[in-house]
Amino acid sequence: MSVMNTEKKKLHIIFAGGGTGGHLFPAIAIYESISKKSMQKDFELKTLFIGSKSGVERSVLPELNLPTTYIPIKGFQRHFNIKNLLKNLILPLRILSSYFKCLFIFLKFKPDIVIGTGSYVSAIPLMVARHLKIPFFLQEQNVIPGWVTKYFSESAVTVFTSFQETSRYIKNTTYTGIPLRESLREIEKDEAANFFELDKDRKTIFIFGGSQGSIAINRYWETNILSYIDTLNCQFIWQTGIKDYFRLKEKFNGNNKIHLTPFIHEIEYAYSAADIVICRAGALTLAELSFFGKPSILIPLPIAAENHQEVNARLFEKINAARIVLQSELAGSKLFETISKIINDDNLLVEMGNNARKLYISSASNKIAESIIKYAEKNVWED
Known part of the structure; x- marks a missing residue:
């Protein structure tokens, strides 16, 4: 007589990704x-997030009470100056330290599956997963995949693409759209306007340069924002991002037409209050613009790998x-003239917003979750 196994199925997952919101929020x-x-x-x-001590996840994940551990990895600095040169010189030590810390984490946590969402933060955990023969999935946000996705794509179960x-550009893909938070x-x-203590009858412009802010975008608005008003x-x-926030807060303190914040x-x-959004062109940002149906003026990050932000932006412009x-x-005057x-022009705002909404792909995170659970049913929970 056979005895039915009533033990509850378990699934241990490590999430690896961060540095910026574009890699963390998916x-x-x-x-x-x-x-x-x-x-x-x-x-x-049972889940565990692996992030960077210097990434946006340091402030976001504790707010969500998600189990997290941090590794000392930092990205390669593309701007050339003495400070960045020194950071790049010690990068091999950070990689080595992060590898052994990840190895210890994996041996203790015993993940069944690893999910990598790109950026330098995910590279070391994915390397450890591959060495330990732990199956992993990738999620790529951009049209042109980043180097981490390219490097690990052939070893992944699949790459979920936006x-x-x-x-x-790569094989082994599953098209789902980009996952957005519930x-x-x-x-x-x-x-929404009341939330920011703004005038509900006045046109509202939402500006941001990514989750960590942008020096170039902040400098432009520091000089020009009052003339726009x-x-x-x-x-x-x-x-603004945290780096420029306190200086800008002091400069514009008391102006009730500017709501300044380091991070939202x-x-x-913010999206719901905005009539138009001025921002970078990371894939997550574009997915959010399409979800909310917001017209935008995109300022692609010029140092993005393979110019992927401009490639992303051209799809919206098209x-x-x-x-x-x-x-x-x-x-020059192009941004002012464009705004x-x-x-x-209310008709143009509506038209652009409706066009943005056409690019929204619903249920991406649900499709990804279904795919991962189906894999677990066949490969983790098999009798």
Whole structure:
């Protein structure tokens, strides 16, 4: 007589990715979907996030009470100066230290699956996973895959891609769209404006240079923001990043038409309050713009690997969902002229927003979660 095994199924997953919000938030979105399915399918889920001590995850993950450990890795510095040269010289030591720390983490946590969402933060955990023969999945945000995705793609179970075009650059892909957090939801514009203590009847521009801010974008607005307010009768939500925040806060303190913040955890309020968004062109940002249906002016990061941000941005420009202003053009009048043509043309704002919404792909995180659980059913929980 056979005895039925009633022990609850277990799944241990390590999430590796961070440095910037563009790599961190897709990991969080995938975690949310798998966590929900663990309750629906009645299996015990144990997770661990591996991040960088210097990345945005240091402030975001504790807010979400997600189990996290940090490794001392930092990315290669592309700007040439003495400080960055010294950082690059000690990079091999950081890699070695991070590798052995990850090895210890893996042996203790015993993951069944590893999920990497790109950037330098994920490279070492993925290397350890490959050495220990632990299966791993990748999620690539951009049209042109980053070096981590390219390097590990052939060893991965699959690479979940945000764009169909990515299959031209690497094999072993599964097109899902980019996973977005469940917390993202559209909010009434009046409520969103009140959240930032702004005038609900005034046109609102949301500006940010990524999760860590942008020196170039901050410098431009530091010089020009007051003239925009006077000329266009508008107001601003400005995510500065932590480095410039306190200096800019002191400079613009008391101006009720500028809401300054180093980082916005409730990003849905910023998008919902905005009539137009001025930002970088990372894939996560573009996915959020399409989710909220927001017109945008995109300023691609010029040092992005293989110029992938401009490649991303051209897809939005092609369908009239966005305008592009290169960072090199900030010295001239192009950005002011572009905003002036759009901000008070309600028909154009609606048209661009609707075009952006056409690019939104729903349920990406759910598709990824389903795929990973199906893999676990066949390869982790098999009798």
